[in-house]
Amino acid sequence: MEIYIKLEGHEFQYEIEDVLKLFFGYENIRICYEDPGEDYRGILLYSRFDAPSKDDGGYQIETMIYEDGENVFKENHFFSVSLPAKDASSIYEERKIQKREVKRQIYKALSQFTGKSMPWGMLTGIRPAKIVHELIDMGCSREEINSKLTQYYFVSEEKSKILYSVAKKERHILDATGQDMVGVYIGIPFCTTRCLYCSFTSNPVKKYEHMVASYIQALKKEIMSVGSILDKKGLKIQSIYIGGGTPTSVEASHLKELLMYIEQILDLKDLKEYTLEAGRPDSITGEKLEIIKNSQVDRISINPQTMKDEILKKIGRLHTSKDIVDAFELARSIGFDNINMDVIAGLPGSNLEDFVKTIDEIGGLGPESVTVHTMAIKRASRLNEDKENYSLTSGNEVAQMVDAAYDILTKMGLEPYYLYRQKNMLGNLENVGYSKLGYESIYNVQIMEEKQSIIALGAGAITKVVFPESNRIERAFNVKSVEEYISRIDEMIERKNTLL
Incomplete structure (x- = not known):
């Protein structure tokens, strides 16, 4: 389908394209900005933005849709913006409001034109709970927040309810977090194999095993530098998260070396949570679990994604569902009492029955938390490169999966405590973390809500430093390549020194 876009008075094409993809998907449209001429076939979306005149002081947005040359939608929208003096901050805020209003009008037009509504309405951002936090800070009641979400942003009642619940859970962690x-x-960018859907920095450990020792040495050098920076600035570590890749894909000796060094160098006396992604059962051994248990790590993640063997094989896993159960029971026998498990709704070839069976089986194991991801077609994944050879689950069925997970897990006593979204998600849905009371992950909440600086180490890691007084975030990027990370480690360290 050809979709032509004509803009006047603004250049908010990025926001408009985001909304278009909600309604028409990512593969079925071609967006054009050239003049379609008189005899075009397809859709023309027209958006005009008029700045305030001296007389009325308000903005005007005109939105029209033409189908095969015939006008099928037209609406004029007027709004005003009341901000303090024209400093840099207010100019930025005004432009943000302008973009949002244009986006809202496009959503209204397309919703009427297609007869569709989206579960998250016009929202396309990663962190929708931020909106709720802002409204709570403004003193809004629950009813006012629900009205804003459903009437202004067009979020469904169901998603509004879960979003408010998540935000209230997050507040307990955010409010207990000091400015210091x-x-x-800490990233370990190695895996036994690369999963079909994965876009993270991960490398086959067999291919890179000759570089693991050098990587650990470079990582230790970065840890030393970060420890020194934190000490000088009087900053306390609230949480540590060792992810990847799959941290347990490296040899037990390397894992032990890293964990011992972290405790030797970093000041952990104020540490509230220490997570390590034990990850896939084909990389978990009793020896590695004993090493982890003998460290200060107090939370691990064992990530099945599905309990159907056929689908595990399809996505590139070298283990069975029985291996998942065995790894979980082994971790319990060693003494781990805070275990998270990840699942994905909408894996290629899966259906609602498969997914419900997965949730039931995982729930039966009794993990302290479960993270339910919605399948996302990530640009750098093998799935995206070869998707014509896979059967993707429909958006409607994925929505049923996500709803079923909510029903089953909440009945088991797990409540949603953090939520985020990604681009190219099936059904335009969300990822939700569920936990038993008191087992909410501090790190997960902090990384999502961006109220706290996260110092990130390792190949592909991104440090985010929060400046609350000016409401801004600055980043320092580590290179993704393992080889470059090792050879340029001094440069990575200097990037952090400059930022911090």
Whole structure:
């Protein structure tokens, strides 16, 4: 389908394209900005933005849709913006409001034109709970927040309810966080195999095993530098998260070396949470679990994604569902009492029955938390490169999966505590973390809500430093390549020194 876009008075094409993709998907449209001429076939979306005149002081947005040359929608919208003096901050805020109003009008037009409504309405951002936090800070009641979400942003009642619930859970963690607290992320960019859907920095450990020792040495050098920076600035570590990749894909000796060094160098006396992604059962051994248990790690993640063997094989996993159960029971026998498990709704070839069976089986194991991801077609994944050879689950069925997970897990006593969204998600849905009371992950909440600086170490890691007084975030990027990370480690360290 050809979709032509004509803009006047603004250049908010990025926002408009985001909304178009909600209604028409990512593969079925071609967006054009050239003049279609008189005999075009397809859709023309026209958006005109008029700045305030001296007389009325308000903005005007005119939105029209033409189908095969015939006008099928037209609406004029007027709004005003009342902000303080024209400093840089207010100019930025005014432009943000302008974009949002244009986006809202496009959503209204397309919703009427297609007869569709989206579960998250016009929202396309990663962190929708931020809106709720802003409204709570403004003193809005629950009813006012629900009205804003459903009437202004067009969020469904169901998603509004879960979003408010998540935000209230997050507040307990955010409100207990001091300005001198930070989170630390440490990345191990190796895996036994790369999963079909994965876009993270991960490398086959067999291919890179000759570089693991050098990588650990470079990582230790970065840890030393970060420890020194935190000490000098008087910053306390609230949480540590060791992710990847799959941290347990490296040899037990390397894992032990890293964990011992972290405790030797970093000041952990204020640490509230220490997570390590044990990850896939084909990389978990009793020896590695004993090493983890003998460290200060107090939370691990065992990530099945599905309990159907056929689908595990299809996505590139070298283990069975029985291996998942065995790894979980082994971790319990060693003494781990805070275990998270991840699942994905909408894996290629899956259906609602498969997914419900997965949730039931995982729930039966009794993990302290479960994270339910919605399948996302990530640009750098093998799935995106070869998707014509896979059967993707329909958006409607994925929505049923997500709803079923909510029903089953909440009945088991797990409540949603953090939520985020990604681009290219099936059904335009969300990822939700569920936990038993008191087992909410501090790191997960902090990384989502961006109220706390996260110091990130390792190949592909991104440090985010929050400046609350000016409401801004600055980032320092580590290179993704393992080889470059090792050879340029001094440069990575200097990037952090400059930012911090």
